[in-house]
Amino acid sequence: xxxxxxxxxxxxxxxxxxxxxxxxxxxxxxxxxxxxxxxxxxxxxxxxxxxxxxxxxxxxxxxxxxxxxxxxxxxxxxxxxxxxxxxxxxxxxxxxxxxxxxxxxxxxxxxxxxxxxxxxxxxxxxxxxxxxxxxxxxxxxxxxxxxxxxxxxxxxxxxxxxxxxxxxxxxxxxxxxxxxxxxxxxxxxxxxxxxxxxxxxxxxxxxxxxxxxxxxxxxxxxxxxxxxxxxxxxxxxxxxxxxxxxxxxxxxxxxxxx
Numbered sequence: 001x002x003x004x005x006x007x008x009x010x011x012x013x014x015x016x017x018x019x020x021x022x023x024x025x026x027x028x029x030x031x032x033x034x035x036x037x038x039x040x041x042x043x044x045x046x047x048x049x050x051x052x053x054x055x056x057x058x059x060x061x062x063x064x065x066x067x068x069x070x071x072x073x074x075x076x077x078x079x080x081x082x083x084x085x086x087x088x089x090x091x092x093x094x095x096x097x098x099x100x101x102x103x104x105x106x107x108x109x110x111x112x113x114x115x116x117x118x119x120x121x122x123x124x125x126x127x128x129x130x131x132x133x134x135x136x137x138x139x140x141x142x143x144x145x146x147x148x149x150x151x152x153x154x155x156x157x158x159x160x161x162x163x164x165x166x167x168x169x170x171x172x173x174x175x176x177x178x179x180x181x182x183x184x185x186x187x188x189x190x191x192x193x194x195x196x197x198x199x200x201x202x203x204x205x206x207x208x209x210x211x212x213x214x215x216x217x218x219x220x221x222x223x224x225x226x227x228x229x230x231x232x233x234x235x236x237x238x239x240x241x242x243x244x245x246x247x248x249x250x251x252x253x254x255x256x257x258x
Contacts, residue, residue, distance in 0.1 A: 091160040103214060112153060120152065149229065214233075230242045
């Protein structure tokens with residue numbers, strides 16, 4: 001191969017000049033537009049996330065920290081120092097699934113939970129949690145739609161429980177305790193009195209503060225027996241409502257109660 005042919009081959013395989021690899025002005029403008037577009041998208045996403053977080057906080061935070069909860073937390077702490085209240089609290093449970101939470105209480109050593117029907121309505125699977133952290137699966141064994149009662153069965157032994165009072169064991173002005181799980185809190189104790197217009201075959205009206213989450217809470221007399229089941233509060237006055245023990249006893253499923 002002569003020098004001429006060798007030079008031709010070299011020219012044929014020469015790499016393009018470095019300038020051909022450098023972006024031109026049009027490429028630079030395109031990249032800048034893409035960079036700005038990505039930055040704008042990131043800002044929009046960050047703004048939407050911030051708005052969603054604020055909305056969530058505005059919905060949840062007032063329920064967790066407000067004047068009402070501060071007040072009942074203080075009162076609950078005071079009442080919980082009493083030895084008898086500590087014992088009552090052991091039998092008051094949290095009832096929940098992944099979407100909702102309510103209150104119930106155990107009335108049998110081997111596990112019979114009383115709550116409101118609306119607490120467990122559409123709840124699945126139902127989990128019962130005792131204050132000591134013990135979790136149990138629960139099954140609805142009896143419901144009373146007309147009076148908003150439900151009875152759940154769990155499998156246990158020597159469980160803490162509350163005793164049900166005899167019929168006609170309460171009167172207007174009696175002092176009572178309510179233990180439940182209101183406003184994202186657990187094991188909150190409140191006290192009050194039975195109000196006028198309460199009726200043993202209808203409803204107990206009570207002055208104890210009642211909040212969302214208190215549904216299914218036991219209404220406990222000063223002698224430690226359950227005289228009702230909380231199910232609602234008034235929207236116009238500071239009054240709670242409970243199902244009288246007389247109706248609870250009439251609705252008990254066929255199961256031995258300790």
